Amino acid sequence: MRIVVGVGGGIAAYKACSLVRKFTETGHDVRVIPTESALQFVGKATFEALSGNPVNTGVFADVPEVPHVRLGQEADLVVIAPATADLMARAAMGRADDLLTATLLTARCPVLFAPAMHTEMWLHPATVANVRTLRSHGAIVAEPASGRLTGADTGPGRLPEAEEIFALASLLLERADAIPRDLEGRRVVVSAGGTREPLDPVRFLGNRSSGKQGYALARLAAQRGAHVTLVAGNTVGLDTPAAVDLVQVTTAEQMRVAVDKHAAGADAVIMAAAVADFRPVHVAAAKIKKGAGEPNSIELIKTDDILSGLVQARRDGRLGAAAIVGFAAETGDENGDVLTYARAKLKRKGCDLLIVNAVGEGRAFEVDHNDGWLLGADGTEQALDHGSKALLASRVLDALGPLLR
Numbered sequence: 152m153r154i155v156v157g158v159g160g161g162i163a164a165y166k167a168c169s170l171v172r173k174f175t176e177t178g179h180d181v182r183v184i185p186t187e188s189a190l191q192f193v194g195k196a197t198f199e200a201l202s203g204n205p206v207n208t209g210v211f212a213d214v215p216e217v218p219h220v221r222l223g224q225e226a227d228l229v230v231i232a233p234a235t236a237d238l239m240a241r242a243a244m245g246r247a248d249d250l251l252t253a254t255l256l257t258a259r260c261p262v263l264f265a266p267a268m269h270t271e272m273w274l275h276p277a278t279v280a281n282v283r284t285l286r287s288h289g290a291i292v293a294e295p296a297s298g299r300l301t302g303a304d305t306g307p308g309r310l311p312e313a314e315e316i317f318a319l320a321s322l323l324l325e326r327a328d329a330i331p332r333d334l335e336g337r338r339v340v341v342s343a344g345g346t347r348e349p350l351d352p353v354r355f356l357g358n359r360s361s362g363k364q365g366y367a368l369a370r371l372a373a374q375r376g377a378h379v380t381l382v383a384g385n386t387v388g389l390d391t392p393a394a395v396d397l398v399q400v401t402t403a404e405q406m407r408v409a410v411d412k413h414a415a416g417a418d419a420v421i422m423a424a425a426v427a428d429f430r431p432v433h434v435a436a437a438k439i440k441k442g443a444g445e446p447n448s449i450e451l452i453k454t455d456d457i458l459s460g461l462v463q464a465r466r467d468g469r470l471g472a473a474a475i476v477g478f479a480a481e482t483g484d485e486n487g488d489v490l491t492y493a494r495a496k497l498k499r500k501g502c503d504l505l506i507v508n509a510v511g512e513g514r515a516f517e518v519d520h521n522d523g524w525l526l527g528a529d530g531t532e533q534a535l536d537h538g539s540k541a542l543l544a545s546r547v548l549d550a551l552g553p554l555l556r
Contacts, residue, residue: 152227152324154179155258157251158198159235160188161310162301163267167232168193169313171201174320182222184208184251186238210250222250223257230320231255233267233310236278239292243281261323262290265316270306291330293319294373294394311393318367319374322541329545333552335376338417341369342410342424342457344384346403350449351435360425362386364478364521367544368421369395375548380413382406384424403427403454410457411464418555419474421547422458423506430454462501474554476547477502480510490524490532497526503554504528506535506547525550 154174158167164185174181183198187208198206223229231238231251238251242264247253255262264285272278273295282292293316296309310316322329343365347355362383369381370392379395384406391397398413400406403426414420429451439445458477464470479496481489493507508523522537525546533550535543 152179153225154181154320155222155226155229155254156181156183156202157229157231157234157238157254158183158185158189158193159231159233159238159267160186160191161233161235161267162192163233163310164189164192166310166313168197168201170230170232170316171198173313173317175202177321180204182226184222184254186249186251188235188237208250210247210253212250220253220257223254224259226254226258226260228260228320228324229255229258229262230265230316231263232265232313232316234264234292235266236268236272236275236281239264239266239278239281239285242290243284243288261327263316263320263323264290264292265310265319266292266295266308267310268295268308269300269304270308273308286332291319291323291374296393307394312390314390315370315393318370318541321539322371322545325538325542326545329542330371330374332376334372334548334555337377337419337555338380339369339372339377340380340382340410340413340417340420341365341372342382342384342406342420342422342426343369344386345425346384346406346427347401348403348427348430348454349434350431351437351439353438356427356429356431357385358425358427360385362389362424363519364540364543365421365423366392367540368423368547371541371544371548372421377418380417382409382413382424384426403430403457407455407457407460410461414461414464414470414473416471417473419476419551420461421476421478421551422461422502423478425480426457427454456500458500458502474504474551475502476504476506476551479505479507481507482510493524493526497528502528504547504550506543 181202183202195206296311297307298309344362345358345360347357349355373379373394381395382398398409432450432452481492483489489509497505505526521540521543523535525533
């Protein structure tokens with residue numbers, strides 16, 4: 152794919168280097184178009200070395216090739232990172248006073264802006280209006296991260312990490328219409344990762360869930376406009392998605408308490424976590440030693456069913472009218488296939504949607520891709536084709552929309 156990476160003149164321009172490398176390492180043809188100000192932070196030679204292509208800022212370079220028209224026309228995706236307040240203001244007004252803004256006017260592919268600026272600039276009415284204008288023109292303006300800015304300042308306006316921008320960009324290459332602003336004003340709770348039930352201070356009962364699917368759902372819901380609370384169990388190595396509030400838990404009971412708390416007043420709850428079905432009855436105060444006195448068995452007790460509890464709370468009027476989405480990791484056996492068990496689980500749980508993944512070696516858990524089926528309480532069934540977990544997340548959020556309306 153042909154990707155244009157535009158770089159605005161902000162201190163976060165150094166992160167564009169990692170983004171360019173990610174694109175080139177995955178086989179894409181990358182053209183970097185910085186602004187003149189961006190070259191104050193990262194030199195032209197750096198971008199040329201990383202992309203393998205020439206780098207220019209003005210419309211009069213390489214005139215016979217007409218780059219100010221050709222680059223936008225031929226691009227499959229344009230990513231602006233960082234998108235400064237000034238650059239977005241010029242783009243919103245349709246300015247074409249350098250190679251980057253001229254390219255934006257000729258691009259007919261998806262355009263992703265990743266803003267980076269101080270909080271006061273991001274929240275200023277002029278920037279708010281410019282973002283609204285860009286979105287009305289069909290561009291995707293990502294929600295920025297919150298955190299440390301230049302100097303000692305902190306707040307919203309931080310450029311998301313290169314991995315997150317790359318994930319959003321890759322999703323747009325899979326599906327150009329995957330990030331509409333259709334969840335504006337909605338409150339969504341997402342659970343992710345596996346829970347751990349302690350046996351002693353060292354050991355636990357757990358599962359193979361990485362949390363990647365839940366994080367993909369939370370990330371995309373936030374970028375589609377929702378206020379997202381992510382209740383996460385074991386998710387080692389995953390960074391908190393931009394514009395998402397993270398609540399970290401360990402056990403199934405801690406997850407139940409956190410989900411119940413944040414589900415109150417939510418428009419939707421998506422239970423993507425792999426919650427333990429059982430926990431040990433007794434937890435040893437000290438490490439269980441090998442040798443004399445070691446246990447022959449471990450007595451287990453069922454944990455509370457969080458998904459069924461949410462459905463019951465809605466029936467009782469304690470949850471409001473929130474849409475409830477469940478996930479099921481299933482395997483078939485001699486008594487039935489994956490869908491047989493999934494249909495029975497949907498009926499038993501009573502949720503609005505159930506996403507079913509067939510699990511096994513290299514499937515669903517601890518990988519970056521997923522597939523399965525989306526089952527509706529109304530009897531509808533939709534196959535979810537194999538693709539990135541972000542792509543599956545986009546299909547789930549599409550199905551969630553009508554339930555919210």
